[in-house]
Amino acid sequence: MIATTVSSGVVVLVGAVFLACAVEMVEALTIVVAVGHTRGWRWALEGVVMALLALGALVGAFGPALVHVPLTWLRLIVGGVLLIFGLQWLRKAVLRASGLKAKHDEDIIYAETVAELNAAPLATTRDQVAFMMAFKGVFLEGLEVVITVLTLGTSAHRLGLASAVAGATVALVAIIGVLVAKQLSSVPENAMKSSVGVLLISYGTFWTGEGLSIHWPGNDGFLALLVGIYAVTTYGVVLLTRQATRRVAT
Amino acid sequence: MNTFLLKWLKAFGKFWWDFLVGDTPELFVSTIAIIVVTVLLGHGLHNSHVATVVLPVLVVASLLWSVRKSWPKR
Numbered sequence: 001m002i003a004t005t006v007s008s009g010v011v012v013l014v015g016a017v018f019l020a021c022a023v024e025m026v027e028a029l030t031i032v033v034a035v036g037h038t039r040g041w042r043w044a045l046e047g048v049v050m051a052l053l054a055l056g057a058l059v060g061a062f063g064p065a066l067v068h069v070p071l072t073w074l075r076l077i078v079g080g081v082l083l084i085f086g087l088q089w090l091r092k093a094v095l096r097a098s099g100l101k102a103k104h105d106e107d108i109i110y111a112e113t114v115a116e117l118n119a120a121p122l123a124t125t126r127d128q129v130a131f132m133m134a135f136k137g138v139f140l141e142g143l144e145v146v147i148t149v150l151t152l153g154t155s156a157h158r159l160g161l162a163s164a165v166a167g168a169t170v171a172l173v174a175i176i177g178v179l180v181a182k183q184l185s186s187v188p189e190n191a192m193k194s195s196v197g198v199l200l201i202s203y204g205t206f207w208t209g210e211g212l213s214i215h216w217p218g219n220d221g222f223l224a225l226l227v228g229i230y231a232v233t234t235y236g237v238v239l240l241t242r243q244a245t246r247r248v249a250t
Numbered sequence: 251m252n253t254f255l256l257k258w259l260k261a262f263g264k265f266w267w268d269f270l271v272g273d274t275p276e277l278f279v280s281t282i283a284i285i286v287v288t289v290l291l292g293h294g295l296h297n298s299h300v301a302t303v304v305l306p307v308l309v310v311a312s313l314l315w316s317v318r319k320s321w322p323k324r
């Protein structure tokens with residue numbers, strides 16, 4: 001029997017990259033499917049390929065550069081960015097779970113994209129509208145994935161693993177997307193967003209602490225504790241917010 | 251400076267501004283405050299154990315503060 005030990009840091013890294021990537025790719029896929037069904041797949045897929053190439057170039061350009069930043073500074077900056085990013089995700093997820101913000105509905109996004117595409121005149125040669133919409137959808141959603149992969153991957157010294165997980169998730173979402181086509185609204189997006197938020201602030205707290213020379217008890221193991229604390233607290237904040245909303249309504 | 255570079259720099263700056271500050275400036279400010287407080291605690295008390303507790307507590311407080319701003323008013 002081969003004994004394998006996987007640190008909590010790796011589990012959190014893989015979980016955060018997988019979930020962040022899946023959520024963003026579902027959003028991108030909704031736009032691409034809408035473009036493909038309305039204007040044809042050729043220009044939609046060309047936009048997707050160009051966006052993926054541009055994102056790959058960004059990782060290629062900034063990834064190796066980040067490795068040269070002193071580790072303490074890198075962890076402090078990355079920790080801060082992840083804290084802000086994670087708190088933004090969690091805030092939105094809490095407001096959506098409490099009913100104070102409309103849930104992200106892929107069906108509505110699909111319908112809006114189709115309406116926008118139908119309003120634009122059909123091209124006889126190159127369909128710039130379809131190309132640009134697919135390109136922008138994939139590039140803008142992918143940019144958040146690139147930032148997550150670069151920040152988590154470089155500070156954990158596991159950029160290869162983070163990139164591989166991101167690549168595998170993109171492929172997985174694409175395959176599922178082809179199979180389920182327009183039923184992306186059944187993806188439990190808010191639950192996934194909450195999980196990403198919890199994982200990002202856990203990593204953010206951990207790296208900020210490391211950047212400030214804090215010695216976490218149990219090293220990487222403390223990350224698992226942070227995830228647990230933040231998950232429970234987030235649930236508590238949702239309950240508090242629901243209560244506050246009900247109090248005002250009555 | 252050439253116009254293309256200037257435009258690119260402007261777009262780059264705008265992207266990071268939207269990304270880090272956007273419509274939740276309180277989260278940007280509170281993250282800076284968390285880092286400053288943790289540094290001061292670490293240096294002042296020469297004891298990182300306090301910071302291991304204070305840092306997560308401040309993060310939770312930031313989330314609660316930002317969410318509370320969106321609570322409906324009576």
